[in-house]
Structure formats: C-alpha cells, structure tokens
Amino acid sequence: MKHHAIKLTVNGEERELTVPSNRTLLDALRDDLGYTDTKYGCGTGECGACTVLVDGVTSINGCLTLAATMDGRSITTVAGLARDGNLHPVQQAFIDHDAVQCGFCTPGMVLKTISLLADNPAPNETEIRHGLEGNICRCTGYSKIVEAVQDASDRMQGTGE
Numbered sequence: 001m002k003h004h005a006i007k008l009t010v011n012g013e014e015r016e017l018t019v020p021s022n023r024t025l026l027d028a029l030r031d032d033l034g035y036t037d038t039k040y041g042c043g044t045g046e047c048g049a050c051t052v053l054v055d056g057v058t059s060i061n062g063c064l065t066l067a068a069t070m071d072g073r074s075i076t077t078v079a080g081l082a083r084d085g086n087l088h089p090v091q092q093a094f095i096d097h098d099a100v101q102c103g104f105c106t107p108g109m110v111l112k113t114i115s116l117l118a119d120n121p122a123p124n125e126t127e128i129r130h131g132l133e134g135n136i137c138r139c140t141g142y143s144k145i146v147e148a149v150q151d152a153s154d155r156m157q158g159t160g161e
C-alpha cells in the first residue's frame with residue numbers, strides 16, 4: 001500500500017509522520033502520535049467520540065477521515081483547548097453544570113460544542129440538541145449538557161470568544 005509523509009499541527013505542535021493510505025486520522029492521532037484524549041467509540045461515524053477540530057472550529061469525525069488528506073492542516077483535540085492554565089469556556093461550563101460525564105463522550109461533546117457555537121453563537125435548546133445529535137451518550141440524559149452549552153454561549157458572547 002502507498003504511504004504518505006505528512007505534516008500535522010496538533011494542538012499547536014508540528015508533527016511529521018508517515019501513514020499508509022488507509023490510516024484514519026483517529027488512529028494516527030491516538031496510535032502514532034499519542035493523542036489518546038481523542039476517543040475511539042464506534043469507528044463508523046455514529047458516536048462522535050472521535051470528534052476533533054480542523055483549522056480552528058470545523059468539527060470532523062477522526063474515524064471517517066483519512067490522515068493523508070489532512071496533510072498541512074491544524075488539528076485541535078480536547079487536550080489542546082486550555083490556554084495559560086485556563087480551561088476553554090466550554091470546558092468550564094461543562095464542569096460547572098455537571099455535564100462532564102464519562103471520558104468517552106465528553107471530549108467529543110466539548111469539541112462539537114465549540115464548532116456549534118462558532119456557527120451559531122446563541123443557539124436555542126432545539127438547535128443545541130440538533131447540533132449535538134451526532135455525539136452520543138449511551139448512559140444518561142442530555143439536559144445538563146444543554147444547560148452547559150447555553151451557559152458557554154452566554155460566557156463566550158460576553159467575552160467575545
């Protein structure tokens with residue numbers, strides 16, 4: 001199989017690696033580069049656990065994306081969100097509303113929320129639930145997550161983030 005030498009900027013750090021054509025971005029991040037904060041859930045685009053941001057605020061499923069197609073792009077995982085020791089407002093809102101549930105769904109939920117709020121800074125409940133419907137929690141309800149997203153929206157509009 002053909003291999004590709006690619007460069008990724010992950011959480012602000014330039015990384016170089018060689019991947020076969022069929023290597024997913026998720027596997028490259030987790031297994032080749034050690035970003036295990038990006039989670040493997042279903043591997044088929046159903047759960048959102050593998051969500052990462054590309055070039056800032058565009059969310060993609062790492063399990064459906066070939067690593068070679070990301071050559072030269074900037075990737076953000078949940079571990080890359082904090083700045084100067086401060087959590088991203090979405091992370092802080094999730095904590096403050098007890099919306100941090102398990103380690104599998106939460107990273108993707110947080111990253112998808114950032115993408116959602118970039119598109120729609122003040123979503124209503126229906127828009128939040130629709131925006132997060134590709135991110136599945138199999139254990140519990142979504143009410144606290146919705147509250148956290150609404151609060152994050154308020155905070156980010158207040159700070160201009």
Ligand code: FES
Nearest residue numbers: 041042043048063
């Ligand atoms: S692991 Fe990618 S959507 Fe489930």
Ligand code: FES
Nearest residue numbers: 101102105138139
């Ligand atoms: S899948 Fe994360 S709390 Fe249910």
